[in-house]
Amino acid sequence: VGNPYLTNLSASAFLAANTAVEGTVYFWEDANSDGIYTSSDYAAWNGAGSVGTGGSKTPNGTIGVAQGFYVRKSAAGSSTLSFTNAMRSTSAPVHFKSIQNESAVYRIKLSVENGYKHYSETLIAFKEDATDSFDSNYDAYKLPGGSDVVLFSTLDNRRMSIQTFGTDSFTSGVQIPLHIELKKTGAHKIKVLALENFTGNFELNIEDKVLNQFVTLSEKAEFKFNTDKIGLFDNRFVLHVKRIQQTILTDNSTKKSDVYFSNGTIHLANSSSDQITAFSVYSITGHLLETKAVNADETAISLNLPKGIYITVLKYRSNAVETHKIAVY
Incomplete structure (x- = not known):
């Protein structure tokens, strides 16, 4: 679908008025394809946050004039989408090729990149009213793109680009497998793009089960790994998040x-x-x-x-x- 107005469109207002679709808007972006290897992927935005595709463009909840975007239907059957003047916005958009109370959301945004600059992002979030099941407003599927690198978590065996958990999981701790699909061997880099609203009483680590080590997460931290294999790596990396009870x-x-x-x-x-x-x-x-x-x-x-x-x-x-x-x- 596309923004039909000569002004920007509020994604949150559009989604609130169209309950027949899930609460995420997706944008196609062919970020760095070079004709040999591809990094094309979908950016996504919902009430938990956003993921980009490796360039400077990350969705911000405002859809630009004539901007095309994708939504997923909540159930089978026919339905219509409605656009009203109340959805029009004066906020600055982020354009792509062919809100909620953010202070209450804890976010860990990660990326993986290979030596060819091909790239993928995922967002793990925590919100008080989220559940461990699929939440239409806070979870987003990983739509199939053409990237040579794909980073995602899973929910009910479905690939997720944004996955949100309830904050009640902080006390007992949560372990989230991070799945990476690679089409090239060699050096790869995992990077922390953002840590939002976490304070000093949290332990945030990524476990590398192959190297048998834990990497402490901090803003803009990164670490490298090498592989001589391609395919799906679904049991190597685990994200650990836990609130520590301290004096x-x-x-x-x-x-x-x-x-x-x-x-x-x-x-x-x-x-x-x-x-x-x-x-x-x-x-x-x-x-x-x-x-x-x-x-x-x-x-x-x-x-x-x-x-x-x-x-x-x-x-x-x-x-x-x-x-x-x-x-x-």
């Missing part, structure tokens, strides 16, 4: 350490016998910028941060956590 110290009189910035370095002055094991930095809006393990004798950490106010989170061997606000100047 968070915010009263300065009870804090174990002092954290301050000086001469381009963040200094950790621990006055207790409880060893600092991990250090994280968040923007003032809550986005995780950096996380790292801390050695027993480490007292200074060099980070390339622009001037501003930041929140630092220290984790101790006793599993206690404390927060500090610092100014980088």
